[in-house]
Amino acid sequence: MxxxxxxxxxxxxxxxxxxxxxxxxxxxxxxxxxxxxxxxxxxxxxxxxxxxxxxxxxxxxxxxxxxxxxxxxxxxxxxxxxxxxxCKPCPEKWLWHEDTCYSLPDEAETWQNSERRCSAWNASLLKIKSESVLEFTQSQRFNYVWLGLSPRQKRDDYMLLKEKINSSDWFTGNTDHLNDKYCYYTDRTYVYDTTCTRKEKFMCDKLADRVKIESTLMINVPEGTG
Structure with missing residues (x-):
């Protein structure tokens, strides 16, 4: 128990x-x-x-x-x-079209020196890659202006500028050893080539800055008004 x-x-x-x-x-x-x-x-x-x-x-x-x-x-x-x-998003005296700034034709230079001058402004020689840009440049009546097309070893036949819009020849290389090459320039509606050492006027183009909102939308109200 x-x-x-x-x-x-x-x-x-x-x-x-x-x-x-x-x-x-x-x-x-x-x-x-x-x-x-x-x-x-x-x-x-x-x-x-x-x-x-x-x-x-x-x-x-x-x-x-x-x-x-x-x-x-x-x-x-x-x-x-x-x-x-x-409010203009381009440098003073440059032209503004769409999203690009264009310099006015400057004094005559060789193609190589023209490209160097443009590079110093963070720009490049004039490139025309669309109908809109073509119409814009032609409306300005620019003539004898270097184009940013790649230099060539041989001469080429002249052609309408609009035929070069979609070309793969727009310049992307360097500017060395151009003494024996040919470069392109435009005379309004046509493209011609000549020796790169010849002096022609030149234009540069570069991407425009963004428009500053405050410089456009802010309105100065005179003192004494309200």
């Missing part, structure tokens, strides 16, 4: 210990579950904030692009009457 009671007490004690351990584990797991739910909620809130920020950034980008387009178009209108308006 005594042995049986002792074993029963031991079993009860073991049961209490196991129950206590199970309770502690259950409590810990519940706490972990609450923490996991809190983490997921925090993660969800962060995701919502990120999405909101992305939407705001996208709206700001669209607004910025819209303002830039408005400023550019307004500057083009101002440029029609004020060639040197402060």
């Amino acid at each position: 005594t042995l049986a009671l002792t074993l029963l007490c031991l079993l009860l004690l073991i049961g209490l210990k196991i129950g206590s351990v199970f309770y502690i584990i259950l409590k810990l797991e519940k706490g972990n579950l609450n923490e996991l739910q809190s983490f997921k909620e925090l993660q969800r809130n962060i995701s919502l904030q990120v999405m909101k920020h992305k939407n705001i950034s996208k709206e700001n980008m669209i607004l910025s692009i819209t303002l830039q387009n408005i400023a550019t178009e307004l500057c083009r209108e101002l440029y029609k009457t004020q060639k040197e308006h402060k």
Whole structure:
């Protein structure tokens, strides 16, 4: 009887210990579950904030692009009457067409020196790669102006300038050893070649800067008005 009671007490004690351990584990797991739910909620809130920020950034980008387009178009209108308006994205006395700046014909130089002069302005010799640029240059009535076409070893027949628009001959190489080569120039609607050491006028072209929004959209209000 005594042995049986002792074993029963031991079993009860073991049961209490196991129950206590199970309770502690259950409590810990519940706490972990609450923490996991809190983490997921925090993660969800962060995701919502990120999405909101992305939407705001996208709206700001669209607004910025819209303002830039408005400023550019307004500057083009101002440029029609004020060639040197402060909004113009080209250097002073350079012409502005689409997204490119064009220098006015300068004094006569050899083809090589002309290319070097243009490079010093972060530009290159005149290239005509589209109908729009062709119409623009022809409207300016430029004649005897070097073109940025690659020099050749042999003479070539003259041709219409528009035939060179989609040519792969637009200059991309170096300007060394041109004494025995022929370079191209344009006379309004035609392209001719001549020795590269001959002196002709030259034009440069380069990518226009972005129109500054503040220089176009900000209107100076005279003092004393309101």
